[in-house]
Every structure is written in C-alpha cells, then in structure tokens.
Amino acid sequence: MEKTNTTTSGFISQLPKNIFSGFVVSLIALPLGLGLALASEAPPISGIIAAVAGGIIVSIFGGSNVTITGPGNGLVVVLLGAITTLANGDVFQGYLFTLAAIICSGALMIIIGQLRLGILSDYFPSSAIQGMLAAIGISIFAKQFHVMLANTSIKGDTISLLASIPDSILVLFNPEYRAVAIAALVGIISFLIMVFYGKIRNKYFQLVPAPMWIVLLAIGLSYYYEIFSSQPYPIDTSLLVQMPDDVFSNFPSPDFSLLFDLKFISVVLAITLISSIESLLSIKAVDKLDTVKRRSNVNKDLTALGIASIVSGFIGGLNVVTVIARSSVNVNNGGTNRTSNFFHSIFLILFVVLFQDQLRRIPLTALAAILVYTGYKLAAPRNLKDVAKIGKEQLLIFFATIIATITTNLITGILIGILATIIIHFILNKSVMFFARNLFKPNVLMFKEEINGNYFVSVKNFSNFMNYSQLKRRLDTIPETQDAIIDFSLCDFVDYTVQESLIGYQETFKRKGGSFEITGLDIHGTSSEHPLAVRSLIPFSKKIKISATSNFTKRQVDLQHIASNFSWQYDPKKNIDISSVQDFVFFKTKKINYINNSIYDTQSIFKISDIEFSEGEFIARTLVRTTVLTINLKVEIPKFTLDKEGLLEFVYKFAGFKDINIQGHPDFSKRFYLLGEHPEQIRSFFKDELVLFFESNPYYHIECNGIYLLVMRKERLASIKEIKALLDYGTRLEKVISSIQSNEIVLKSPKIKS
Template sequence: MELFPARDIPARDVLASVVVFLVALPLCIGVAVASGVPPELGLVTGIVGGLVAGALPGSSLQVSGPAAGLTVLVYEAVREHGLPVLGLIVLATGLLQLAMGALRLGRWFRAISVSVVQGMLAGIGLALVFGQAHTLFDGRSPGAALANITALPALVADSARDTSALAAGGVGVGTLLVLVCWRFVPAWLRTVPAALVAVALATLATALFDLPVKRIQVHGLLESIRPPALDQLGRLADVGVLGTIIAFTLIASAESLFSAAAVDRMHDGPRTRYDQELMAQGAGNTVCGMLGALPMTAVIVRSATNVQAGARTKLSRVLHGGWLLLFTVAAPAALGVIPVTALAAVLVHAGWKLLSPREVGRLWRTERGEAIVLIGTTLAIVFTNLFEGVLIGILLAVSKTAWDVSDIHVDVREHDEGPIEIKLTGNATFLRLPRVLDTLEAIPHGRPVELDLSGLRHLDHACRTALLSWAAQHRRRDDTPVRVSEPV
C-alpha cells in the first residue's frame, strides 16, 4: 500500500511549493542585498533555480537558488570587478559546470573532505555574521571578513551616538529574537516559516512607528536585469576574473552536491544522479549569467523545507519558482517597505547556523585531526578569502591524510653476537623521516647491521635516499658491513 496515493501527490507538491516559496522569498532578497546587488537579482536567481534547474533531471527534491554560502564571494567579485562583470562570471561558471557534468565529474566532488566543506561553511558563516552585524545597524561593512571583525568596536561606539542606528539595531535584534524563539511557539504556528514571520513583523513595526531605518531600494525587475555585453568578453583573460570563476565553479558545485547527499538521507524517493544534477546547476547558472543575476546552488535549508513539507516530485520546486515570478511581477512595490536590517538579521541567523559549534566539539573529542582541518579552513577563510581559504583547507586535509597513512614502525633487535637487525614496516614517507633517522643514528657503532626494508608497503624517494645514505655513512665510518634488504 502506498504511503500517499498518487492522486494526492500533486496537492502535496503544491502545498510544499508554497511553503518553500515563503522560506525562499526573504532569503533570495537578503542574499542579494548582502551581496551588494539589487534585490530583484536574488529573486531572478530563485526563479531560474525553480523553473530551469528544478525542471531538469538530477535530484528530485532539492531546491536551488541564491545561497548564503556564496554571499561573501559574490560581494568581493562585485567590489573588485563591478556588477556588469558578474553576469559574465556566472555565465562562465554555468558553462564549466555543464562541461564537468558531461565529462561525468560530478561524482568526484564526493571525494572532498567533509571537514573542509564544514570548515568552508563555518568560515562563510563567520563572514556573514560579522559582515551583516554592520548592516544590522544600517552601517556599511568594510569588506573583508577580518576588516569587518576589527571594525566592530567602532561600529558599537558610532551606533551608540546615532538614533537612526539604534532604531535599526532594535529592529534587527528584534528580528533575530523572533528567528531564534520561533521554534518554541505552538506546532500549528510553526507551519509558517520563521524568516517570513520575522521580516513581516519587522516591516510592520517599522511602518507603524515610522522608524528612521533604511528600506530596500527597488529598481524594477526589467531594469535590474543586465545581460553581459560582448565587449566584456575580454575580461575573461583577467587572472582575477578567472580565479573568481574557478572559485564559483568549485564552491557552488561542491555545495550543491553535498546538499544533494544530505537531502537523499531525508527521504526514500529516487537518489540523486550527481552528473545530471551538476548539469542542471550548470544550465541554471548559464541562464542566470545571461540575465546578469546571482549564481545559484542547491540550498539545504529550502531543500529540507521541501522534504519536510511533504513534497514527492519535482513539481514542488518548479512551482516555487513560479510563485517567486508571480510575486516579483505582481507586487514589486512590496519590496520597498522591507527594512534592510531585518534581512541582515535573517542572514546573521543563517550564518550562525552554518558555524555548527557542536560538530566542532564532537570532532575535537573523537577525530582531533579532522577538527584541526575544519578549524584551519575556517580561520584561513577569515584571514584570507573564500577561495584561498578552501585551497588551504584542502592542503590541510591532504597533509593530515598523508600523515595518517605514513605510519611506520622501526623494530631494532640487538643480539649478543651477530649483526644488529633493524626492520621497518608500514609506509615510509618524508613526513616520518626525522623519527626514523633519530632511531638509526642511535644505533651503536662498530657492529654490523642488517637493514630490512622488505616489510614496507611504500617507500618514497626521500626515505630511500636518506636510508641508503645512512647505510653508506655507517659502513664508511665504522668499516663494518651493512646489508640492506630492499622492499619487494
């Protein structure tokens, strides 16, 4: 017997699409504002995520749109290269994703260390929290994550003397309180998304008390769309632009496919086909690029909401894009009454959830090496930028794996008569070479030695050279025989 009859699935999908739309609406606008672009562009990306990526095969239930995880990178790209180049960057990102999907590279993204991904999300979360803390008080963030952190004392001092900043801070903090406390309200009320309620209450309070806070600047949907111009194609030769494209591609693809793996664990429906999902994301980003909109990824919050709302087919995610389009066309003026500080509070809350301090604590107790990779990636993102931070995280993960794999045991056996027997087992790499040489150099002089390397599973060039050099020196110094048994 089916859990839900087939005739009931469309109705459930329609209901789920409305719930996802209500969650996506403030997030699409908030991500756009935090990225330094017109809010309509966030809605455009959400619409494309539903109508284009949502209609393509790959994952049946995960939802795509503008993601908080790319906010910092988009903000830096717009600041360095300008808004007109953003569409070109997103377009190139989409084409690269299409190519990687066609080459069946989607599954390889599952090989990325989970600690690096968690560290990436935590770094993004920190950058969001400290960056949007300035926007909470209607201020402007200095830019980079480290600059945002160091500027916080000045923000507090300046806001304390500015009534408008205090009013904005009050609205922002109130919005945060609603977001944090919404899980304690009765279950029937929790069917309404917390973000929607928080933003609606903030908007109502701002209007009722006529508070002197900044509202969203509305330009109109068609006015905000800026397709890349042909004369901008030459910017693709810019090293900075190429680096940004690579960063967009790797991070958006990884976030989407990790989200797909997480969503697959939430339901019993069809599993994600990773290569096809990567192509769906590529198609969506290609369209977003041609419209000059924000890049898209699959987003876990909206995807989890879709599953929890009872969706069973891709109809729900396609319809959510339709609702976003209908809202943008029918009620664009509604955006102009939303206080910016309320959207900043939504993103601060989203950034805090990305930090996952409990997971860090669990890893520190059980897998300290993985915890170091996670924390190192997070700090690298804060002190450098998102792209370089992720590269440092990957380097840390590779180094940690190499250290774990290069486990070597040195067994020294001395007899009353005959040679000293030294047997090495395990994997001999340069990482363990100091320990091995310390043991060998403590061998007594003047006695023959048998150095048995046959038990090694791996012997790299650095270790082989160092061991043979030690054997030759021991032989010359003491004029005693040294026999070396090479690995098989």
C-alpha cells in the same frame, strides 16, 4: 500503458501536496533571496531571479527529486569579493563583470556534469569542507552584523569587520545616531525571532517560517506608521530594500571584457568550486530525507544547475545551487517530486508582481538579521566541539582551512585544508612512501558470494579521501535491497571522511530493505574515542582504552547488544590464549595470532570469536580474519569433519581421506563430505535426527575434536546478520547432539581410539 496511467494519476494526486510545499518554501526563499543578494552587494531582485530560474529549469532538466534550488549561502563571500573588486570599487560595473563570471561558471558546471565528474566531490576531506563552511559563516556573520545594527559604513576584510563589532554596538548608545536606533532595533528583534522561533511549539505559529514572520512584522511596522501614527516612518529609505519600478524590464547586460583576465578566471573557478561542493553536499543530504528512498543523478543535476546559472546570469540573477535548508522544508511539508521546486518559483514571481510596494518596505536590517543567524549556524561553537570529538588532527585540518580561507580566499582555503589533511595522514602513518606506493593501485576487491548471495567488498592498504572514489564506484553498483559486507581487515589506515560516507550507505541500505555491514575496523588503533575516528594499524601516541564503549565500532556495539540479549558476556580485547581452537584440523597448518570480539555464555558452552591467523610463510604469507563458533559438548563424541561436497573433496581424496557414507541417507552422502579416523563410530553417531538437521539447514564447515565442535562458514569476518544465524544454528545443533547423548547413544571414551 497501464503503468503510464498509474504514474500520471499518482502525479496528479500528489500535485496539491507539492503546490502547498512550494508555497511554504517560497515564504523562506523570498527573504533569503533578497538578503543573500544584498549581502553580496548585488541588486536585491538578483537573488529572486536566481531562485526563479533555478526552480523552473532544474525542475525540468535536473536529476534530483525533492531538492530546492536558488542562491546559496556559500557563494556570498565569493560574489561579494567579485562585485567589489573586479571593477576596482565600482560596484555596479563589478556586478556586470560578476554576471559574466556566473555565466562562465554555469558553462563549466555543464561540462562537469556531462563528463560525469560529480565524483570529484569525494576528493574533499570532510573536516576541510566543514572548515570552509565555517569560514563562510564567519564572513557572512562579520559583514551582516554591522548591517543588522544599521551601520552600513564599515567596510573591510573579515578580520577587520570582526574587530569592528564593538564599535557598531557602541554607536547605538551615541545620541547623534538615534535616527538609526529603530532600524537597529528591528534588526535585533528579527535576530531574536530567528533564535527563538524553534522553541515556540504552536502548530499555527509554525505554519509561517521564521524569515517570513520577520518580513511580515517589518512590513506591518511600516504600515503602522503610515496609517496609525502621526510620526514619520523612522527608518531612512537608504536602509530599505531598493527595487526597480519594473523588475521584468531593462535586464542588465553581462560584461565579458575581462574574460581572459587572471582575476576574472579565479572568480569563475571559485564560483564553480563552491557551487559544485555546496550543491553536491546538499543533494546527498536531501536524498537521506527523501521518503520514497530515491537516489539523485548528481551529474544530471550539475548540468541543470549550470544551465540555470547561465540563464540567471543573462537576466541579472545570481548563480544557482541546490540548498539544504529550503530542501529540508520542502520534504517536511510533503514535497514528493520536482514540481514543488517549480511551484516555489511560480509563487516567487507572483510575490514580486503583486507585492512590489510591500517588498520596498522591508528594512535591510531585518534581512541582515536572517543572514547573521545563518552565518552563526554555519560557524556555531557546537560545530567546533563536534569536530574536536572526532580527533585532534581533525581540529587542525578544520582550523587550517578556516584561517586560510579567511586570510586569503575560498580556493586557497580548501587547497590548504586538503594539503593539511595529506600531511597529517603522512604523520599518523609515519610514512610518505606508504601512500605514494599504493595511491594508484587498485585497493578494492568485490565479489558476490555463491552461498547466500552477499556482496563482499575487501579494502586493502589504505582508504582515505584520495582514493575513496575506487570504493565508491564499487559500492554504487550494489543493489540497495541486497546484503553487503565491507571488510577493512587488510587496510592499514582508514580516515574519517571514508567512514562518514559509509554511514550514508548504511542508512540507505537499511531504508531499502538491505543491510550494509562494516567489519575489520576493531583491530585498528584510533585517534580518539569517537566511533568515526581515524583508524590505523600503526599505534597512536595516545592509547585509547578499548573498554570505552564510545570507541567501539558499529559492529562491536552490535556484538555487545547480541551478548546482552542472550545474557552472555562480551570481551572485545585481543587474547593470545588459543587453546580452545588450536586442536582443530582446520588450524593445524595455520599460525593463530589472537582471538578477539568473543561472546560466550556463563556455562562456557558456546563461544563465538573473531580469529586472526596466517597462512604460508615469507612472500606467500597472508593474514586472514574469520569468525568461528565453538561448542563445548561436555561428553566425548567421535572426531569428524563435515564439509560441503565440492572442491575440497578432491583435496581430501588426494590426502588419503575417504568420504564416509551414511546408510539410508543417499542425499546426505551426495551433498556432504564426511571424514574421520573411525568410520563405524561416526556412522553410529550420525543418527537420523542429526542427518536431518544437516540436510535441512544451511551449509557450515563443522569439525569435532572429541569434546569441542568448531562451526564456521567462510574465511572472513562474519557480519552481524551472519553471526546471529551462526548462533541460532549452533544452539539448535547443540540441542540435537545433547538429545542423542541423553538417549545414551554417545560412545564412551574408552571405546574411542585416539
């Protein structure tokens, strides 16, 4: 009961923040809703209806926390195509068919959510999605650029619209078209406001979002001509927002007569596909912004979005999706829960009820300018540059998706992007059978380690967008307050999509107090110097210099920082000189392949390295990578091996070794297995301070070959956190041994028999 009261009081105390945030979001949603509807050739009010239906229904039934819902940018191209083609050019009838398609799409989204198929978003390669979004941006830009310049007569596909841009610009200089000059000027000024709004650092000016400034100035221009000017308003009514006298009556009736028509079905599938992708991407992105560090239930949200789309379609609105830009504004203005989405809808209703006359004064050119800027942001050259940095193969996927989407449709475009990604992965690995053999095999092993409670996840064979769901399912079961280590040592190929997704996990774990470390990627070749570039054990044609810091994995960058903090050296390169470790008992029956990622001090006392070695031969041969610390003692001491009591005890006894007990320390003898060829010399060396050190610190496997100590914990690569602990342990152990040596308790070399 007390918890309920606390929750209720917290909800009430946060209500003012969410009301204010909902109001700010509504200032953006109003012009965008009108603009997106107009860009789709739908009635302007249909965009507002979608925002209202989405805000109310998703805030009640949704599974996200701070997201905002409404009409989305990604659907403009699909809806425009549907409205203009389903009825063979009859726009109003096409709109009625499209409403039916939106309702059917909503039903499909409910099914997707109920079947918990939100995970399907993981099967889309990142570069293909970026290409699809860029293609949508290009299409929006191409269509709305002409409207921004008050030229609504130019029609056609995206390519022809782009080719006609010079014509629309030249028309402005034709004296016969002076009547549209003012409208075009409003569009151009509106676009400049969108471009330069972010550069104005006045906190009062920033209280009003850029789209709302455009609306206010455009409406103000209308009132100026009405009240202060003797000249008539220069913008023709055909270039103003058209709204019915009573927006809450005479809702259009969706037309389901094309329900089984192939063209209609393709529209439904396209709306569902883009709605799902846009919403899932937005939900993931907004979860990273959530100050309370919550994770959304995407399947519950998809169900709610489906319900909202059905309601919206029946009352004449567009489909409902989760939108990233408005959600970001919500978080930045203090939105903390779903009520901000609800209040943004309430404010939209108030705007439409109270300011219908003012909405009819908004020029279409001003709304088009907002969309031109939106399209530009989706397809900005900077996005192309960012994709090119990741690798040339990502650029091919990106362009293949763009070209296919623009020349065909969104579904074909994304399918071409997926196909291009698969073919490129085949080429990079020089094998089709490698993927065919391993695609449906379990490739993820996860367990919780007993010693420190770490979650260890090992990935083998390959990891890309086709089988990432296997890895994601395991990762989602790990509490974000714990420590997780993801090891790709046994993985031949890791693509960009997987690595990008894992970065999201790293950020979430870090925010919630856990750690999420990725190991084993530094042995792979890369397609570029980007830290998230495709990595493969098969060499790429272009060799990337390992010395380039930009090509380091996150773990290697962290290792470099550790070395810098100690004023030590870091060498990432593979080294086949294994003389420093081959003389230890642990490696006697193992074949060491190389040492890499070495950190060492200038006095050559400490050296921590990753080591790859093989165990067994032929079919039983397995590769293992582990992290070890070696300590140069300078003065010889007895040879010994120290390990935790347990399973190894039986192995040692079976091999004829006997545990050496230290007198006066029964607890030590119970907890540790100590062995060596000269028990008396070992007992003499294990003084009280050394025994106390081992008893009061975590367990490590320790060997001494006379001059060097080998310290290691597990037969796997250590995480950065574990490496720091290992270095701390090793430096303190060396001090204890040096203290024993300085007290002349160290045995002299001649007395030690080899």
